[in-house]
Amino acid sequence: MTLPPAPRSAEFCPAEEGDHMNAELLRRLREITDEERALLQKKDGIRRERYSSDGEFLVDSGRVIGPGRLMDVSTHTRFAYFPRHRHNYVEIMYVCEGSITHILEGEKTVVLHEGDLLFLNQSCRHEILPAGEGDIGVNIIVLPQFFHTAFGMLGEGNIMSDFLLHSLTREYPTPLSLQFHTADLVPVQNLIENLIWSAVYRDEPDGRLNQLTMGLLLLQLLRHTESLSAESVGMDKCVLRALRYIEEHYALASLEEFALSESRPMAEISRAIHRETGSTFKELLQKKRFQEAVAMLQNTSIPVADVAFAVGYSNTSYFHRRFREIYGMSPRDCRLHAREDPHK
Structure with a gap:
């Protein structure tokens, strides 16, 4: 989904102590989009052709990532059930507020709460239960080659980043989902908020800063393996x-x-x-x-x-x-x- 436009004069103000996200940014994310308004009026579910063009429900990166970009950020569409599907890219969901429920590989229920991150590789099939008005999620959509660029910008020599890179981008991977509880990890929260901010306010035209931010985010997560949930699959x-x-x-x-x-x-x-x-x-x-x-x-x-x-x-x-x-x-x-x- 395309995020609604924002005035260029918006200024970033850090979240107050105890808050997980800047109040103005969260207000913008809570706004009902045109797609969500149509769902509330018609109650006929998502338009599959908006995301996929083939028989299998494979969400196509060409329909959700802007031209020439290796990654993009969008709000999660509320009020709709997303049937079982997979992507030809790596999807990262972050919950800003409330909770969002995924069912992985048709059997494992994973409930994401505020501050949770979920990584899904290209082979992981999942469905998403309808989110309510107070359930605010953001999708970070990443082409596999983006990770090579992001880690390359940070230099070589980290066997943990090499492993994550291999797991997320290998051509025929097994289904992999990684769930991180990051609500209390301030550096991670700051990096995610920077990514969302740049998407909402169109603050990063060529994507290079977002690539570096994503690389730093991944390295921070690898430093905090204790935040990796037991609900993760394939790891x-x-x-x-x-x-x-x-x-x-x-x-x-x-x-x-x-x-x-x-x-x-x-x-x-x-x-x-x-x-x-x-x-x-x-x-x-x-x-x-x-x-x-x-x-x-x-x-x-x-x-x-x-x-x-x-x-x-x-x-x-x-x-x-x-x-x-x-x-x-x-x-x-x-x-x-x-x-x-x-x-x-």
């Missing part, structure tokens, strides 16, 4: 915790220590990590360590032996040998190459 929360553990403790991390913290057998965790990521715990840990080693070599003058120790390798001979196998050059050559061409 083992233990795997996300393992990836976060590697990110934060790569120098001393071990599968044995992580398994003890989870009170689960190492073999069980190892299988879950490999199933979800395609890599073993050891491979992910090594990838993170060498990414950090490269960053230190290129951006500091710390001796190579100290770099090796800092990322978790006490055996410098092994570090040198593996570094050359991975990058085709020695750690010293990596540092010299970066100094010769600082833009690489």
Whole structure:
């Protein structure tokens, strides 16, 4: 749905303490749209052809995203039942007020409350029960290639963002839904409000700021895996915790220590990590360590032996040998190459 136009003179005022959204912005989102007014008058449900053109109810990105854009934001249409459907894009729903109920894959009921985020990949089929006037939701509609751009703008080296990127954008994914409870996460709330604000007030003509904001939002969510709901489908929360553990403790991390913290057998965790990521715990840990080693070599003058120790390798001979196998050059050559061409 297209958001109603707003005057260009609107000024952003931060929400007061205890509020989850700017009052003026929320007032705009509560307005009844033309489509909703027609639904209230005719009571004949949504017009399927508005969203889809084929036999399967596949919501087409070309009908809901503006020309030339990789992402768009729209209000969720209230007063209507959305029958079971999927999308050819990634959909993110955020509930600003009230609650909105989804039924995932024909069997799992998920109720989103104020401050909840729901990510749905392209294979996840869902239906949405009618929302009332006080149930305000926003759809963030994202083409898969957008995530590559968003994460690329933030740089490389985060195995958690790599994993989420793979899960959301792979060509033939299994159904995946991720539900986050973010009402008490102020940084996340601020980023979402920025996205909604720019959509309502047409404040971001080329989309680049929204891309960066979305990248920051995803990274914030990955920092707060505790906000991921048990209602999520197609994702083992233990795997996300393992990836976060590697990110934060790569120098001393071990599968044995992580398994003890989870009170689960190492073999069980190892299988879950490999199933979800395609890599073993050891491979992910090594990838993170060498990414950090490269960053230190290129951006500091710390001796190579100290770099090796800092990322978790006490055996410098092994570090040198593996570094050359991975990058085709020695750690010293990596540092010299970066100094010769600082833009690489």
